[in-house]
Amino acid sequence: MAAISQAVNFAGISTDRRLHRPSLRRSAVVINHSTAAAEKRPTNHKMEAAAAVAKAKKFLEEEENEKLSLEDYFEQAESLIKSDGGDGPPRWFSPLECGSRIFDNSPLLLYLPGIDGLGLGLILQHQKLGKIFDVWCLHIPVKDRTPFQDLILLVEQTVRSENCRFPGRPIYLVGESIGGCLALAVAARNPNIDLVLILANPATSFAKSQLQSILPLLEFIPSELSLISIPYAFSLMTGDPFKTTSSGLEKGFQLEKLYKGLFKQSIHFSVVADILPRDTLLWKLRMMNSAASFVNSRIYAVKAQILILASGRDPLLPNLEEAERIRVALPKQEIHLLKDTAFLPKCEIRKFDESGHFIFLEDGIDLVAILKGTSFYRRAKFQDYVSDYLPPTEAEFKKICEPYRWISTATGPVMFSTLDDGKIVRSLEGIPTEGPVVLVGYHMLLGLELFPLVMNFLTERDVLLRGLAHPIIFVRMLEEQLDISMFDSFRAMGAVPVSASNFYKLLAAGSHVLLYPGGMREACHKKGEEYQLFWPERSEFVRMAARFGAKIIPFGVVGEDDIGELVLDYDDQMKIPYLRDLIEKGSGVGQLRTDAEGEVANQIGYLPGILPKFPGRFYYYFGKPIDTAGMKEELKKRDKADQVYLEIKSEVERCISFLKENRERDPFRSLASRTLYSAISGWSAEVPTFEI
Missing domain, CATH: 3.40.50.1820 (Alpha/Beta hydrolase fold, catalytic domain)
Structure with missing residues (x-):
């Protein structure tokens, strides 16, 4: 032996x-593994x-x-x-x-x-x-x-x-x-x-x-x-x-x-x-x-x-x-x-x-x-989705984006942000590059807004958004129910299972956290519910953000009704025996907010039946950041935290209303008009939108 x-x-x-470091064309070598050194993980999680x-x-x-x-x-x-x-x-x-x-x-x-x-x-x-x-x-x-x-x-x-x-x-x-x-x-x-x-x-x-x-x-x-x-x-x-x-x-x-x-x-x-x-x-x-x-x-x-x-x-x-x-x-x-x-x-x-x-x-x-x-890389007994995470390299980012690039091409996303003086600009200039930052917004049908959002943040601001995602992305489902490989790009781009502990770790690491309080209830909404917020009554994230002095940025996004029409929602599918069986079979996997009341407790996922339309345009509007620095003690009080929470929710609704109203003035809202403009002005030219 x-x-x-x-x-x-x-x-x-x-x-x-x-x-x-030798030439890569040289052969392999042996090192003395018995003397290799390693350090234990720091006990302070923030460090x-x-x-x-x-x-x-x-x-x-x-x-x-x-x-x-x-x-x-x-x-x-x-x-x-x-x-x-x-x-x-x-x-x-x-x-x-x-x-x-x-x-x-x-x-x-x-x-x-x-x-x-x-x-x-x-x-x-x-x-x-x-x-x-x-x-x-x-x-x-x-x-x-x-x-x-x-x-x-x-x-x-x-x-x-x-x-x-x-x-x-x-x-x-x-x-x-x-x-x-x-x-x-x-x-x-x-x-x-x-x-x-x-x-x-x-x-x-x-x-x-x-x-x-x-x-x-x-x-x-x-x-x-x-x-x-x-x-x-x-x-x-x-x-x-x-x-x-x-x-x-x-x-x-x-x-x-x-x-x-x-x-x-x-x-x-x-x-x-x-x-x-x-x-x-x-x-x-x-x-x-x-x-x-x-x-x-x-x-x-x-x-x-x-x-x-x-x-x-x-x-x-x-x-x-x-x-x-x-x-x-x-x-x-x-x-x-x-x-x-x-x-x-x-x-x-x-x-x-x-x-x-x-x-x-x-x-x-x-x-x-x-x-x-x-998500198979870990350095300890249990997976740590924050400290074990490895950002994508430039080559990996391009490969991840390639299958989804058509979304940006078809929807021509327009992004507005708000500067410190309240001025609205067509760019992400109003987004702080230093974290921790919490972006809180509306979850469009099936999360269709995610790809342009994450891609633009990384390319324009060099900011990688860490999304708090539904556990269904990380929990192995029955093979005939859902192929989890479809979520590989989400995990590679920084998604983590939504939980209080992961939220804490992301804030401690100074990350830009993408948070959707409405969760799956918004992303899988029913007919006539587009652009409605289904948020919990309790302020789940405000006090945690204040603990780290994070900036909270409310944002709205519209455009789902410009690319498709919801024709088969949850109520419709529950009337069809085969579809009802599929929904019920996976209804318990990764359930959230089981102790909540009202619509937000209804987090059952399903795949809506959508009839595609000739593509319109996606619009994003990021409101003025709410700085919680120095508010840690004040926001420990439940009523104060609830007040800030309602202000954030109201601001998200205002952002959505602003976009819905002003997109009517966009001469390049349709794909045809944008394509014609690009053909004349050059494919690399930015397509205009409505005047602010």
């Missing part, structure tokens, strides 16, 4: 992380939140280094095989490009490789992962024949040792293919350790795999003819070896470029022959078979938090079907609902319909962005 767990120093590569925000900003502003590619994978694989001769026991190494973390208490990430065994499968992800994780990769030399059960013991020994050293932090197991089986096996044997499993196309479905068909063939091929197995191995690494060639022909690429592509592939063939020679490939396939059987007989014991990444174009494994099977087979966690108790899998699935087997080697896959969107 000592031989298995030893570390190795690859030839010619420095192991001292105190040295300057912790402020520190987290500062470090997150550093993460957001730091320039991205040169990105690695599949070409780098093959280069480093060749160098790695030459340096260790393909021999020796399995061991851990830490890539050099993973040596710059922004958190002192970053969790440990153990990468468990797929069929290649090299441990380089995350090479395209190293730079970003290294900022938020302590990354260790498992390297299994080409000639190594360690059985699957011994690999379990190796990983288990590391997991238990690191858990003893840092019992308060989770350990991430990122397993790909066979590595996914290895992660599940370790989790099944260690149910009391806080593990987070990221499974990429786990090989638990090997019995249904096309790989079964080549096992007999490989067994009878003489070693001298092992080159016959290379196409199979190359397909494992990169998919169809001629796929890029055929796509190049379809796109009209120059013949010279195609020849260069084929030449590169021919070079890669020789590297693949070194990575997976016939005997190694045969050993790995047999191991995959035994690993799948081992895990499937013990999956009932897995209690870890799990995220499955399933590819839709993997010719080797039926991943989409298998992900659902695993989710159903896993033990259920108890979820308390309003009317009942449900038992749901502690597992989420993200599907990538266009991806192949080795998903992490594809350019469009960003594991850090996936973890942000799924």
Whole structure:
């Protein structure tokens, strides 16, 4: 066992992380993990939140280094095989490009490789992962024949040792293919350790795999003819070896470029022959078979938090079907609902319909962005949606915005704000850039105002709004009821579950908090209720805001009636048996204000039936900020807080009335008039609106 767990120093590569950052094209290194230092979380939550925000900003502003590619994978694989001769026991190494973390208490990430065994499968992800994780990769030399059960013991020994050293932090197991089986096996044997499993196309479905068909063939091929197995191995690494060639022909690429592509592939063939020679490939396939059987007989014991990444174009494994099977087979966690108790899998699935087997080697896959969107990143036993939050990078922000950009194009949002002297301007100049700030407003039907609002704040004022969102965005629903992946962009952009504690943490961190007192009751209102406020009678947020001297900015927004007509509301759907069953089935999940009275207590969610209209325009109006600095003692009195609360509500209603009245004077309210103006004046020109 000592031989298995030893570390190795690859030839010619420095192991001292105190040295300057090396070229990204250099191979991976091992560090002395036994002497790594980590700090505990601060006990003062306000200090912790402020520190987290500062470090997150550093993460957001730091320039991205040169990105690695599949070409780098093959280069480093060749160098790695030459340096260790393909021999020796399995061991851990830490890539050099993973040596710059922004958190002192970053969790440990153990990468468990797929069929290649090299441990380089995350090479395209190293730079970003290294900022938020302590990354260790498992390297299994080409000639190594360690059985699957011994690999379990190796990983288990590391997991238990690191858990003893840092019992308060989770350990991430990122397993790909066979590595996914290895992660599940370790989790099944260690149910009391806080593990987070990221499974990429786990090989638990090997019995249904096309790989079964080549096992007999490989067994009878003489070693001298092992080159016959290379196409199979190359397909494992990169998919169809001629796929890029055929796509190049379809796109009209120059013949010279195609020849260069084929030449590169021919070079890669020789590297693949070194990575997976016939005997190694045969050993790995047999191991995959035994690993799948081992895990499937013990999956009932897995209690870890799990995220499955399933590819839709993997010719080797039926991943989409298998992900659902695993989710159903896993033990259920108890979820308390309003009317009942449900038992749901502690597992989420993200599907990538266009991806192949080795998903992490594809350019469009960003594991850090996936973890942000799924809220799977945490640095302690429990998720802290404030201090654990990582703002999106510029590239991530663009990718998140792309699917929603049509909303801004169709609605031509106009935003007004109020300066300190009371002047109304067409911009967000009146919004303070220093927090804490609480923006309190009206929630349009289905929250359609959110995307233009969040995007404009970030692009115009460099302010990231942290929305207090309904728990339904974070609570796993029944799969046939709601696919929670549709909310990934909300979580990536900073949404947190609405609660008093999260509100407190956001204010303590100096955030800009987006708050809708009307909640789901406004966002899922009925016919004839547009632009009506359904707020609770109690001043739920005023005294908390005053405690931190926050500025409260009331705002109104109109335009939902310009883009659609509500034709099937809650009352209508409750008369249709099928729709009524769906509403009642999910009525208890994430319920809020169960002790409240009146309309605001009716927080049952549903999807309204909307008949689209030829798009009009969205209008936003932010009133003058109400500064609560110095009012902490005064607003401790309930009557004083209620008075300020009513003033805020009245101001929101005034903002809505102002917009409804003045939009009638906007000559560019319709999409047609705005399109014509842009065609004449230029698409980058700001389209005018009514005079203030």
